[in-house]
Amino acid sequence: MSVFSRSRGKVVGGIAVVGVGALFLAGCAGSGGDTESSAPAAEAGEEMTLTIGTALPQTGNLAFLGPPEEAGVAYATAQINEATADTGLTLDVIYGDSGDTDNKAYETEIPRLLGEGVSAIIGAASSGTSLQFIDQVVGAGVIQFSPANTSDVFTTYDDNGLYFRTAPSDVLQGEVLGNLIAEDGNQTLGMIVLNDSYGTGLAGYVTEAFEAAGGEVVAAPTYNTGDTSFDAQISEVVAAAPDAIALITFEEVTTILPSLFGQIPSDKLYFVDGNLSNFGDQFPAGSLTGAKGTLPGLTIDSIAAFTDELDAFLEAEGIAALEEYSYAAESYDATILLALASLAAGSTDSAAIAEKLVEVSGGSGDGESCSSYAECAEIILGGGVADYDGVSGPITFDEVGDPTEASIGIYEFGDDNTYAAYEG
Template sequence: MNVFSRTRTGKILGVIAVAGASALVLAGCAGGGGGTASSASSGPAEDLTLKIGTVLPQTGSLAFLGPPEEAGVGLAVTEVNEAAKGITIDATFGDSGDADNKAFETTVPKLQAAGVSAMIGAAASGVTKLFLDSNVSAGIITFSPANTSPDFTTWDDNGLYFRTAPSDLLQGEVLANLIAEDGHKNIGIIYQNDAYGTGLFGVVKEVFEGTGGKVVADASYNDGDSSFDAQVATITAAKPDAVVLITFDQFATIAPLLSNAGIAPADYYLVDGNLKNWGTDVAVPLEGAKGTLPGPKLSDDFQERLNENWTAAGNTELADYSYSGESYDAVVLLALASLAAKSTTATDVAAKLQEVSGGTGDGEKCTTFADCADIINGGGVADYDGYSGPVTFDENGDPTEATIGIYQYGADNNYARIN
């Protein structure tokens, strides 16, 4: 067994600011479309079976992210297995819940006992923090499609933690600059008191005040809270010209309180934890409100394949696609790393993840599992660019190439990408 570890650094590489109120891109973005392999597939000497499990939110305050994330995993598993390139994925789906209902306390031990090499999840940074050390001790890869807390960059994980979502050092900067570019000078921030909320709050505050603006009030709450009158009173008393809401589904309760207190929904700024198609689930019109979400625009073909595979399993059609590309890419990268390592042992797979993501700079570009697998099976090095972007892991397991999209709500309380 090879023991893999990496030196920890806190550096984000290749940051490029896009002019105007727009996305911030690290070294570009790419869609996982078609591609052609340059070498014939010979396959490994013996077919591999990689066991993975998911710890994604089927319940709890991030449950709206569960379907698109599980759909991304499910589609990748189907397409990897159908490709027949020398590796089969055996996937078990489980619930992460949230930090309040703690469903992960049942799911994680079951997956560990089942002998998985990797777990996909959790979505919430605060939840991952509660089981990551256990997985590290067990020698299991934890691969999140949605964790954004900056804390994971320097986590003592023995090289066993990866994520396809970028750190909130990126999302916070994009959001703060967007608010400033929209002309706001004095903002209030309501945020969840956990790793995700406090981390994103800190970045937004620092960057916004660096533009010359001021955070005139902030108020936190704990996951599981159901009353937010005190937080809203604190914010509205300071008379901000915009409010940032770093929440999960608590937004549905907080938004009407802010509106009733005289703050127009068009001056709300949302984040990935609450950016969803709210429709009638929020009792006030959100037209004009804006928000940010990691990930490039997904192709129609990818969304169609997601829905076809998802509904074929008896599920209803997806209403949201947040982090579906990141979830798909997590599975593909694990499969490619296993194929490159000719092993399903977690430490061996982890040792190849940076390589197959293009992080070593030695690979041949490819955009589908099948084409990348042909490169590997032909003796080459693959560099996978996926639906979440080029990925390109650094030594910390962080993607160094990612995009933050900007969205705006219409009269139907659904959002659309504006940049």
């Protein structure tokens, strides 16, 4: 498989692999936490309880991403609390459901989490869903930290300095996918696009890259979250007779695909992070042979030690190992960074933590590199500046809370309708 990485605009190459599945960690919860703006700073090693919430998709059209994301948070929390005797910081997590813009689970979950006095909320996975409650969260003076939002809207959003993400903007994923489709020899492209900030934004960047490579987008109908029939969109795209079709969707892809089978070769189908999944026997064998897709983040090969440890942690908790690891590392890193920023600030106050997030990610440029919570905490409590290099990558936030380095993996489906490394 190919992986493209960008560090302040530069694109380079690499290799790796990934896997998929589903699981919920619904019963883990904590309580308490000081989020008042007047929260006093703590001395190094003084006891503090940091309370955060999650608004990750337990339901809705990205529910398949909820289990790995919640697992990443839970594993990081266990490591943070194992070190409490040395650091003085205890982390409590209150798990919640973001849902999607159709079922609107966030309408009750976000007020519930804010009512618990959380200092930060990790979520949502969907950019469109995050945009439904970001004003409510940052307006309450609370940090919103997404492990999977990729819409470019957040880069310039008026968030009071309280929004962060460990996933890269879709500027890069769109560039990689558009170029891939062109490099595969396709001259015309059709797309079926989710009509939200994620879908239309990513489609725009795919179009820009594909057309810059000499191609033409001949159809790009949209649909809305909650739609159950896609006949009109499929008919429009097929009637345009494109060389290839890109599906910029979420879980709705399972309804769309059967109508495309037989109308376009499987190796002319392209997926994105919102729908890249091991479909297996959901479809007849060979239905997706040669189809490709992109997924932001480092690949499973490169973080195998982490995923092995994560599965061992889940097994010890009596939970089956994950089959899907998408955004688990980004969720883990978000949790670690929040705890480290709290330590560096000596406070559980949201604003104080936000002020330290860039620093502990390495964004200030003057920290000592470290790669685990315990190692970074030791540096902070010793009076130094920690630069956390995460499982998902170096991270290194810029001044608006975006990671300045990113990787995009390219994957290919086999005859069993599961995806693996693209070796092209």
